[in-house]
Amino acid sequence: xxxxxxxxxxxxxxxxxxxxxxxxxxxxxxxxxxxxxxxxxxxxxxxxxxxxxxxxxxxxxxxxxxxxxxxxxxxxxxxxxxxxxxxxxxxxxxxxxxxxxxxxxxxxxxxxxxxxxxxxxxxxxxxxxxxxxxxxxxxxxxxxxxxxxxxxxxxxxxxxxxxxxxxxxxxxxxxxxxxxxxxxxxxxxxxxxxxxxxxxxxxxxxxxxxxxxxxxxxxxxxxxxxxxxxxxxxxxxxxxxxxxxxxxxxxxxxxxxxxxxxxxxxxxxxxxxxxxxxxxxxxxxxxxxxxxxxxxxxxxxxxxxxxxxxxxxxxxxxxxxxxxxxxxxxxxxxxxxxxxxxxxxxxxxxxx
Amino acid sequence: xxxxxxxxxxxxxxxxxxxxxxxxxxxxxxxxxxxxxxxxxxxxxxxxxxxxxxxxxxxxxxxxxxxxxxxxxxxxxxxxxxxxxxxxxxxxxxxxxxxxxxxxxxxxxxxxxxxxxxxxxxxxxxxxxxxxxxxxxxxxxxxxxxxxxxxxxxxxxxxxxxxxxxxxxxxxxxxxxxxxxxxxxxxxxxxxxxxxxxxxxxxxxxxxxxxxxxxxxxxxxxxxxxxx
Numbered sequence: 001x002x003x004x005x006x007x008x009x010x011x012x013x014x015x016x017x018x019x020x021x022x023x024x025x026x027x028x029x030x031x032x033x034x035x036x037x038x039x040x041x042x043x044x045x046x047x048x049x050x051x052x053x054x055x056x057x058x059x060x061x062x063x064x065x066x067x068x069x070x071x072x073x074x075x076x077x078x079x080x081x082x083x084x085x086x087x088x089x090x091x092x093x094x095x096x097x098x099x100x101x102x103x104x105x106x107x108x109x110x111x112x113x114x115x116x117x118x119x120x121x122x123x124x125x126x127x128x129x130x131x132x133x134x135x136x137x138x139x140x141x142x143x144x145x146x147x148x149x150x151x152x153x154x155x156x157x158x159x160x161x162x163x164x165x166x167x168x169x170x171x172x173x174x175x176x177x178x179x180x181x182x183x184x185x186x187x188x189x190x191x192x193x194x195x196x197x198x199x200x201x202x203x204x205x206x207x208x209x210x211x212x213x214x215x216x217x218x219x220x221x222x223x224x225x226x227x228x229x230x231x232x233x234x235x236x237x238x239x240x241x242x243x244x245x246x247x248x249x250x251x252x253x254x255x256x257x258x259x260x261x262x263x264x265x266x267x268x269x270x271x272x273x274x275x276x277x278x279x280x281x282x283x284x285x286x287x288x289x290x291x292x293x294x295x296x297x298x299x300x301x302x303x304x305x306x307x308x309x310x311x312x313x314x315x316x317x318x319x320x321x322x323x324x325x326x327x328x329x330x331x332x333x334x335x336x337x338x339x340x341x342x343x344x345x346x347x348x349x350x351x352x
Numbered sequence: 353x354x355x356x357x358x359x360x361x362x363x364x365x366x367x368x369x370x371x372x373x374x375x376x377x378x379x380x381x382x383x384x385x386x387x388x389x390x391x392x393x394x395x396x397x398x399x400x401x402x403x404x405x406x407x408x409x410x411x412x413x414x415x416x417x418x419x420x421x422x423x424x425x426x427x428x429x430x431x432x433x434x435x436x437x438x439x440x441x442x443x444x445x446x447x448x449x450x451x452x453x454x455x456x457x458x459x460x461x462x463x464x465x466x467x468x469x470x471x472x473x474x475x476x477x478x479x480x481x482x483x484x485x486x487x488x489x490x491x492x493x494x495x496x497x498x499x500x501x502x503x504x505x506x507x508x509x510x511x512x513x514x515x516x517x518x519x520x521x522x523x524x525x526x527x528x529x530x531x532x533x534x535x536x537x538x539x540x541x542x543x544x545x546x547x548x549x550x551x552x553x554x555x556x557x558x559x560x561x562x563x564x565x566x567x568x569x570x571x572x573x574x575x576x577x578x579x580x
Binding site: 088089090091096098099100101159164168173188189190191203204205206318319320321322323324325344 | 431432435436437438439441442444446447528529530531533545546547548549550
């Protein structure tokens, strides 16, 4: 047994060395760039999702923005508190009464995000670094002046189920530490596509959600899963937005650029059967894309609905970054949020 | 690939706190789960291999089936059980390192049991004959068997560790890949792949493989000493 114990100790040491020893290692001082590039997630990701990699040879990105700033392309972000009295059901459909939801914590985080401080921080996020605002505040946004209680033992842990874009863009990584520091909360971020985030909340695993798909949010409220927090007049607290953009090969064979509006552009792609990459993962971006196709095509989230279009309609079922790489490889059209696309272009060759 | 190797080195040199956190969570999860799997699996495997009792064959078949359980199924099962609406919701274990370890123990233990059973079933008849001939007590007989097994315990541990460190399906389901808390190497690689940062994913993969190599070298050297 002694041997096994000493063995385990040796293993622990290896890991400790690997994990800690490196901080003592000399940093690549003469080249400041690598350290900055190499830092994962929060630093390296200026925009919606971190920079997608291209081939090592850093070929020039051909995909470009063809259609933007169309009213149909607005990307609204909303906060919804989870209702502790919601009709939760277990896997067999039986009602579950005593689901633990930290409503106090959720309200605290919402009130802070909607306070003047939180809103200003979010609105200015990214400008200093990238010379471009990544998120804009709605004109008619809810504003909170409520006092935020300090965390207690019971309310300390806040489970936030969110869409990947606000997390990968670094927005949450920038905002949450300020909030945590000030009030003593501990926010755990579960980041997935909007569909999965909402499903996670319905399973009683979140105290609040931050998502960007009006349809799915309204269904969530309709089913009674959200509640109005004190001082607000509605469940769906829509306070920020940015834009989706339609991208594609610079040659633009479908003539999307000259289309009257974005719906006409989608029609042109469908009519010409030009390759289109769909997220296909129930995310907010996917939901938005589904609403832009001509209705007679009948494209929905169901695989059945696009089985006749598989030669040009590609349901990738993966993250935004991976989809952009795919679109670039295939010279395809794609709907993406603008910030992710800007990072994709800006980091081309650097991340690779 | 060249740029990935470079990226991996840069990543380590940058001593990024998030990377260090991912490494330490990875170490915690896969070392603990593999040791627990060993503690549970070795005695059970020896029993199954050395003893003959009714129902043994059934247990063996069950164990072999569990060996092939897809991690993601295991993860989904634990997600449902420990979810906010699941039967074990009061334990508040979902999205914690503890539950990741439990799920991995469930995944890995059958492998350890199977390996030990195979070895013991092979050696124990001969050993038992010798022990009986020498007039050993039953306890002493098992002591002798344990001593013989030590080499394969190492092999079993190596396999358990490899499975734990390589596994992604279960830990991503029950851990949720929450930054600074339950994000491990494999889930981080998944995350980067989803974002399209393939090179960064490969770089992390290289670090993972290197760590795995180090652990394997150390264990193999110890195992070699043992057999001498």
